[in-house]
Amino acid sequence: MLNFSSIWSSQGNGGSDVLPVLRLSYHYLHPELKKCFAYCAIFPQGYLFRKKSLVRLWMAEGFIKESQEGEEMEMIGAKYFRELVSGSLFQWSSYHHSFVMHDHIHEVAESVAGETCFRLEDHAEKCKLCQKTARARHLSYNCGIKKFEAFHGGESLRTFLPLPRYLPYGESSETNNVHLNWLPKLRVLSLNGYYITKLPHSIGDLKHLRYLDLSMTGITCLPKEVCLLYNLQTLILKDCSRLERLPSKIGNLTYLRYLKITSALLEGMPAGLKELKSFKH
Structure with missing residues (x-):
């Protein structure tokens, strides 16, 4: 090199x-x-x-x-x-x-990445979204997206990655209508900075998901369907100040390697975490 x-x-x-x-x-x-x-x-x-x-x-x-x-x-x-x-x-x-x-x-x-990577960097590009995501595998964006239906046609997306540091003030993506059935092949899902209070039960359908970032959201708990994400490696819950508990069967996530939790209201950690052989303490 x-x-x-x-x-x-x-x-x-x-x-x-x-x-x-x-x-x-x-x-x-x-x-x-x-x-x-x-x-x-x-x-x-x-x-x-x-x-x-x-x-x-x-x-x-x-x-x-x-x-x-x-x-x-x-x-x-x-x-x-x-x-x-x-x-x-x-x-x-x-x-x-x-x-x-x-x-x-x-x-x-x-x-060299060509059309496999698509960055949505301003509101003017939103009209290109369906066209671009039909070919893209990895998507990032730094402007507010409030309707997940905009990704219809992007069933091949592997990455959904907002970049919160680049969001203008007042442009945070405020929504509780997180529809994930449009994105069945996701491996990386970040909702970092979204003003959401809950995840849909359909999160459990993302069987390929390996990376989930829910930092700076208003969630109070994770649905039990999160424990169906058997390929999950990374779970990030930074600055989730309203988070009260984790699913009792989180020990089912046998490939979980990294868990980051800060500023939460957790009363304790599920006992199943101790049984995770891949977990990096």
Whole structure:
């Protein structure tokens, strides 16, 4: 892999001399790294991300699998991440101990991702939603979406990822009408920042779901159908200040590896958590 730290000063006019070199570096990445790198086109330019959070998304998408030698997915993902950092495809940002992609590198990620990644970045693009999601696999957005029926025709979506930090004030997606039957193949579902007080029972139909983020929502409990998400790896409940309890059968989530809960009103944790062999304490 080429290292680009020494060539940013020779970008030429608008970076046109650098882009072919960047594409060449992508060409020589391992197939697994190509998928991980292209996936980052789901983020806007200048988006700050953290290593562990991105690795969990890669895991949920199936880009990382445990090795035959028993090396855990988190370790493999961290190794992939270090390779992309060492090649200067990811750059360290001192802001909140995070990382960022240089704009030109982000352009390469967008190019190789093609139509598999779709970012909805303003209200004017909402008219393209049905057309784009019919081909997209991974969707992110930073403007309010209040009607989930807008995703009708996007049955092949694997990722539904709002980016709350980019939502303008007053544009939070306030809805309790979360209809998930349009999105049967989801692996990553985030409702982070949605003003919802409950999840529909249909959450249990998302059999492929591996990553569920309900942070900063108004939910008071999780429906028992959450315990039917047998492939779930990551469950994030940060700043759920009204959350009172977890389902008693959460121990059924045998693949659950990561559970993050903050600012909740929980009286205790279900005993079944102790029985989860994959759980990372």
